[in-house]
Amino acid sequence: MTARIPYVLAYACAISLSILFVYPYYWMFVGSFRTTEEILTAPLRLLPEVFNLSAYGEITSIGGASLLRLTVNSFWITTASTAIAVVVTALGAYALTRRPKMLGFNLIRYGFLLTIMYPFMLLVIPVFIVMFHLGLLGSYSGIILFLSLGPIQFFLFEQFFRSFPKELIDAALMDGASELGVLFRVVLPVARPVVGTVTLVTFLLNWSQWFPVLVISRTPDTYTLPAALLSMNSELGTNFQGIMALATLTTVPVVIVFVLTQRRVMQGIAAGAIKG
Amino acid sequence: MAVTASIPMTQPTALPAWAREMWRYRVLYLFVLPFAALVVVFGLWPIAQSLVLSFASSATAFRLNPDYVGLENFETIFSDRRFIASLNVTLFYTAISVVLNVAFALGYAVLLSSRYLKRGNTFFRLAVFLPVITPDVAGFIVWKWMYNQNFGAVNAALGSLGLPLFGGIADSDTVLSALVVAELWKHVGFYTIIFLTNMQLLDPALDEAAELEGATAWQRFWYVTLPQLRPAITINVVFALIQFLKTFTVVVVMTKGGPNFSTNFISYYAFQKFEQASYGEAMAMASTLFGLVLVLTYALYWALERTDWR
Structure with missing residues (x-):
């Protein structure tokens, strides 16, 4: 009997903490179906009185941009910045690890390290001025390009290319392959898993971005879902149910992607972070 | 070496070793170029901008040549x-x-x-x-x-x-x-x-x-x-x-x-x-x-x- 006590304690702890971690999602989801009056009378009710979908109807337009537009923006900005991030970072990390001592390579590496050490939120402010000089303020390309640079992506690729056996590259070169041939026929076929992990992690991280989107945008037409959620949060006159509905829509895609790929995402983020 | 045979004939010969390496692996510069561009434009430039502007007067911050006020901002x-x-x-x-x-x-x-x-x-x-x-x-x-x-x-x-x-x-x-x-x-x-x-x-x-x-x-x-x-x-x-x-x-x-x-x-x-x-x-x-x-x-x-x- 006493042998079971540690099991019971461990499970009691882990289950109650897990419930606390997941509860806000549940409260948000249920809240999006309940009117303010219903919540005032029973804040902790586990199931909605009726599945009141009016909030999802009310948020079809937020601050002048349609919900459809915001959703398309979110997917477009996230997908495009992820694609650019994967290609550009993979090529960059590959070149930098292939011949780290080439003239200028150290400079690029240190420049990158300095960039990711700089507090992100405070980097965005001068980026506003840079975008102004480049004429990219208010454009999708400005937002997408800025989101294409990230630390975890670089460190995951760097780690992979560093551990790639040099003999394979040398052998291919001996056989007369060009550097391009080496990259496309020798390295990239083996790099599929790391490319997959970086794609997933970048997608999840960029989906959440709101501050650069808000700073670089000129109108809500280029907002993403999190940016719209924030501007709805600062509006006067609080529409609790609508905010919960929009928060649910913002959260659901990443939760689905994460639950399907959780092991890979957690390992990827942990590996990319430990390296940095 | 067999490797050098695959290098185009335009390879200059009278250059120092580091320059020959640069030429031989020049395609790596092409690979790293987009990454380096992103680092410079969205990393080093804004950081430099913020360091410079912390010594500049706010009213002139958007000019390419803002007025410098020394340590005034830090004093403030x-x-x-x-x-x-x-x-x-x-x-x-x-x-x-x-x-x-x-x-x-x-x-x-x-x-x-x-x-x-x-x-x-x-x-x-x-x-x-x-x-x-x-x-x-x-x-x-x-x-x-x-x-x-x-x-x-x-x-x-x-x-x-x-x-x-x-x-x-x-x-x-x-x-x-x-x-x-x-x-x-x-x-x-x-x-x-x-x-x-x-x-x-x-x-x-x-x-x-x-x-x-x-x-x-x-x-x-x-x-x-x-x-x-x-x-x-x-x-x-x-x-x-x-x-x-x-x-x-x-x-x-x-x-x-x-x-x-x-x-x-x-x-x-x-x-x-x-x-x-x-x-x-x-x-x-x-x-x-x-x-x-x-x-x-x-x-x-x-x-x-x-x-x-x-």
Whole structure:
């Protein structure tokens, strides 16, 4: 009997903490179906009185941009910045690890390290001025390009290319392959898993971005879902149910992607972070 | 060498070795070019911009050649009592959050990796990590409403358990603890996973040996597990320090620096100065915070690596 006590304690702890971690999602989801009056009378009710979908109807337009537009923006900005991030970072990390001592390579590496050490939120402010000089303020390309640079992506690729056996590259070169041939026929076929992990992690991280989107945008037409959620949060006159509905829509895609790929995402983020 | 045969005939021969290497691997420059461009345009340029502008007059910040005012912006912010208060509350909040997050993550990782929890482990890990990948705006908005005095879940739960109500984000005495809890929810999963990843690398033989010698569970944790986790603790403390020094989103979403400036952290204050078009002061604050991050990170890393902290 006493042998079971540690099991019971461990499970009691882990289950109650897990419930606390997941509860806000549940409260948000249920809240999006309940009117303010219903919540005032029973804040902790586990199931909605009726599945009141009016909030999802009310948020079809937020601050002048349609919900459809915001959703398309979110997917477009996230997908495009992820694609650019994967290609550009993979090529960059590959070149930098292939011949780290080439003239200028150290400079690029240190420049990158300095960039990711700089507090992100405070980097965005001068980026506003840079975008102004480049004429990219208010454009999708400005937002997408800025989101294409990230630390975890670089460190995951760097780690992979560093551990790639040099003999394979040398052998291919001996056989007369060009550097391009080496990259496309020798390295990239083996790099599929790391490319997959970086794609997933970048997608999840960029989906959440709101501050650069808000700073670089000129109108809500280029907002993403999190940016719209924030501007709805600062509006006067609080529409609790609508905010919960929009928060649910913002959260659901990443939760689905994460639950399907959780092991890979957690390992990827942990590996990319430990390296940095 | 067979390799040189594949190099085009245009290869110059009378150049020094480093130049010949550059020529031979010139395609690597092509590979690195887009990455380098992104680093320069969205990294080094804005950083240089912010350093330069912290010495410039705000009114001329958008010109290519702004007027320089020397240390005036730094003098302004350091004689601003609100900025000094902001510095203090940022450091205080960071210290508490770093300790709580790393301690909680360590404890939880030990629990999740214990032999008593075989089944359901995937779910427990998923639950603690889910907030890490959740859009922070969405997570913090939900917390903001959960803290609401009238219909928030927090006070409703406390009330139904007969416990005293919590002031939440409306009361300047409780607002910091409210933010600490919400941010712990958001970030602790990251530190937990780092500990768990490191625990998989531990040598189980050491633990078994200690158990055979009759060591208690606490002794095994303190003398066997903990010393092996030292690199992970250093990494997590440094990550947490950087994370919490630049605390921003939670303030924007939940408190706007209030009530009564009690959560006016540096990054938020700098952002407000930016919105008021005080670009020079905003950048001086940004540079100060960057300096603080660099110095504290390095000092803490050095201290954790060298001293026997137990």
